[in-house]
Amino acid sequence: MRTYLDCIPCFFKQALEASRLAGASKSTQKKILRKIAQGLPSLSLKKTPPEMGQAIYGQVAKMTKKKDPYLKIKQKSNRLALRLYKKLKNKVSSSKDSLLVALELAIAGNIIDYGVKNSLNVTEELDKILRYEHKLIGKESKKFFDYETFRKKLKKSKTILYLGDNAGETVFDRIFIEEIKKKYPKKRVLYAVKEKPIINDALAKDAYFCGIHKSAEIISSGLDLPGTVLPKCTPAFRRIFNKADIIISKGQGNFEALGKRGNLFFLFMAKCPVVARHVGCNIGDIILLQNKKM
């Protein structure tokens, strides 16, 4: 997905938010906004939003000298989600279609990201997910939730590449992967994380902390931007990407970054008006769509 003009105000908002998280003084915050403004004339709207994100968050890191301003948020998200692990597992195991429920929870887990960044009560939201009361659970928006196609493709696949998104959400991914492995023990699952800190995206240490390694191989995409922009990934990662039978791509950032490629399924919650408009869904909708249908 290319960058829309509507993304520009949001870049400033994100820069301000990240500057504050990095503990920047008001004067530094203003300087950062100025720097972003200076970069505007050379902005190419052909770049994807995650590439823009890299430039913006990179600028914030440089000017605040904080390489990982979201560290505490990531740690908090991991802890919050891990605390729910047992309850989530019970939820899944007591359901009729445990794969579907695990899948829905994995997408709903994306709310953590939204929550931590928007002062939403994360615990409350997670409770809603647990009680299955969350109004956004996929079944209600069937148009964008193609479970059948996904299920069939998954069954046939040997190697599954799972592109992770945010810290915390990783626990929900783990439960989904565990469900896949329970149903298909012989399938190989690779879980891709970012190489360096970018916003609250999961790094290898987050994936390990959340226990992903118990059912999947953790690999790095080599990236420090908030979406899988393939030309910027390591050659090793690209080889895995190209060979995988199915790619489960989590989150808006990966959706924004990846073009039309086969075997790709996007799983995300539409969190911004630009993405929602691009997809044709509503903000808050839970999306499971095969790439070719986008």
Place this chain on the structure above:
Amino acid sequence: MRTYLDCIPCFFKQALEASRLAGASKSTQKKILRKIAQGLPSLSLKKTPPEMGQAIYGQVAKMTKKKDPYLKIKQKSNRLALRLYKKLKNKVSSSKDSLLVALELAIAGNIIDYGVKNSLNVTEELDKILRYEHKLIGKESKKFFDYETFRKKLKKSKTILYLGDNAGETVFDRIFIEEIKKKYPKKRVLYAVKEKPIINDALAKDAYFCGIHKSAEIISSGLDLPGTVLPKCTPAFRRIFNKADIIISKGQGNFEALGKRGNLFFLFMAKCPVVARHVGCNIGDIILLQNKKM
């Protein structure tokens, strides 16, 4: 109120919105955003948001060559609100405290502004107001709704200066003014509008169209910015401002523009997070506060 750093992303958003309303091409929209970005280094946060608004909307008007991009929106708002006039009057006359209800409706009428600019269903919102079901009606947020002080001050005043806000909302203002005149026929009411188009703010023609002249004298502040920035008003208007016994200031823009001055009552709906935080209320709260308490 000074401009906060959080206003900066919003300036870009407003510029984009206004550019589109003015029918600008994508390339012009981008040029406008660049121009706003170029102005950022010289931006003084000591200026009030309406002063910034003047610069931004002025830039859009200049670059799109459209002096009044909100013209159609204003006309639509006037028509929508006028259609409700009789129903609103019945609502007021059938209530126990008709002045209070007219006052609450006048503030709730501020939703039109929010609606037309944010694709909210205006008719639906107005219906809610009519059914008195609107969750935001003042009584629920008493902390920011000082009716008693206002009522006492109004009773003692001879000359009332009413600072209008948006087109459409003007119908609600008219009903409130009619209620004041019904209760106190001898009081003189002056209704101030903007001199030149700025966003969807009411001009003299909007006030006449909505029938304000039947119970108040319509005067111009001389302004082309979205809030009563006194040093920029005409000397004639400032004399009226300084002599008025009570000033009823409608809308966020006037609240943002006016500093600590006596006899001022702010009536508005808190529509943005920055204003809500500044006041200490929630977004959507209906505010009636004497200036000295802010």
